[in-house]
Amino acid sequence: MPSEPATIRKREAQPLAPGLYLVATPIGNLEDITLRALRVLESVDRIACEDTRQTQKLLNHFSIATPTISYHMHNEGPRAEELTAELKQGARIALVSDAGTPGISDPGVELVAAAVAAGIAVFPIPGANAAISALIASGLSTERFIFHGFLPAKAGQRKTALEQFPRNGATHIFYEAPHRIAETLSDIEAVFGADQHVVLARELTKLHEEFLRGQVSKLRAELNARPAIRGEMVLLFSPSPGEKTHKQSITAEVSALMHSEGIDEKDALKRIARERGIGKSEAYRELQREQNRLR
Helix, strand or coil: CCCHHHHHHHHCCCCCCCEEEEECECCCCHHHCCHHHHHHHHHCCEEEECCHHHHHHHHHHCCCCCCEEECCCCCHHHHHHHHHHHHHCCCEEEEECCCECCCCCCCCHHHHHHHHHCCCCEEEECCCCHHHHHHHHHCCCCCCEEEEEECCCCHHHHHHHHHCCCCCCCEEEEEECCCCHHHHHHHHHHHHCCCCEEEEEECCCCCCCEEEEEEHHHHHHHHHCCCCCCCCEEEEECCCCCCCCCCCCHHHHHHHHHHHHCCCHHHHHHHHHHHHCCCHHHHHHHHHHHHHHHC
């Protein structure tokens, strides 16, 4: 007797239109898959996969025999051309990543852009996504949020990226690897202070799913105390807005920092911009306006 999902898929089966199907797959729990995703995966001509071996496990579990082809960061250019040519001939192709929604910190953008440019229909098949799943359970504001993907791996570049985060009430979301999480938390503490509230979502929808919430300094200490840090991670936080009014001019603040801490004008401006919740370029323009008024 066929399983209930298979029966539903058969009953709801409809001819699948030609085009590119962006199919979200489970990020941990296989029950994350949708009935529509299963129907599409078994109805398309073939499936473009970030890793065919990983996708094959999913297909075998749901008894789907659709042929697969690799589509990953190392062959994205030529494979996008090949698949676009097939789509122009009326093919029905599904694109999947190893887990979650394709194109979100995973290959897919180039193929989608090529398909759109060629006038090919592109169909999003919604489903699991680690960033959104972490956000809605974080306890942080969902009104405005910014997804950053992965921050730079190099410490200096990562810290610079964090310094550019706007302090406008938005929740910042990004992915991080287990071997870099301690360094990233340390950078957040350096840029935003030890009391900055952060949320760390680990192993979402899997057996050992975990949410850690609290001051960045305490979370960093807790993780450092563990014998090992494992699992895919999503990090979220919302920096406190900068002060809306300032007694000192930027010129005076720059001068004070340069004399008291021995830093140059560039570093002083960077710190002032961060504290005021504005961009470095905006702080520089205001400095120029103040200096022009004094001339």
